[in-house]
Amino acid sequence: MSSSETLLQAVLNRISARMSQQLVDSAAEIASKAKEAPGKLSQEWSLLKEEIKEEIERLEKEELENSYKENLSPAQKKIKSLRAKVQQLTTKIEERN
Numbered sequence: 001m002s003s004s005e006t007l008l009q010a011v012l013n014r015i016s017a018r019m020s021q022q023l024v025d026s027a028a029e030i031a032s033k034a035k036e037a038p039g040k041l042s043q044e045w046s047l048l049k050e051e052i053k054e055e056i057e058r059l060e061k062e063e064l065e066n067s068y069k070e071n072l073s074p075a076q077k078k079i080k081s082l083r084a085k086v087q088q089l090t091t092k093i094e095e096r097n
Helices: 003-070 076-094
Strands: none
Touching: none
C-alpha cells in the first residue's frame, strides 16, 4: 500500500470509529430518555390536571363574584364605588410621599 492509500485508509478507519461511537452514544441517550419518558409524562399529566382544577376554581370564583356584583343593591354599589375611589386616592397620596 502506498502512503496516500495508507493515509486514506487511516482517515476512513478513524471516521468510521468516531461515527460508531457517536451512534452508540446516541443510542444510549435515546434509551435513557425512553426510560424517563413514562415518569415525565405522568408528571406532566398530573401537573396539567392540577392546573385545570385551579382554573376551574378561578372561573367559579370569578362567576360567583360577578353574580355577587349583579345582585348588589344601589346603595351597596355606591359604597363599593366610594371604596374604590378612596383606594385610588390613598395610592396617589402614598406615591407622592
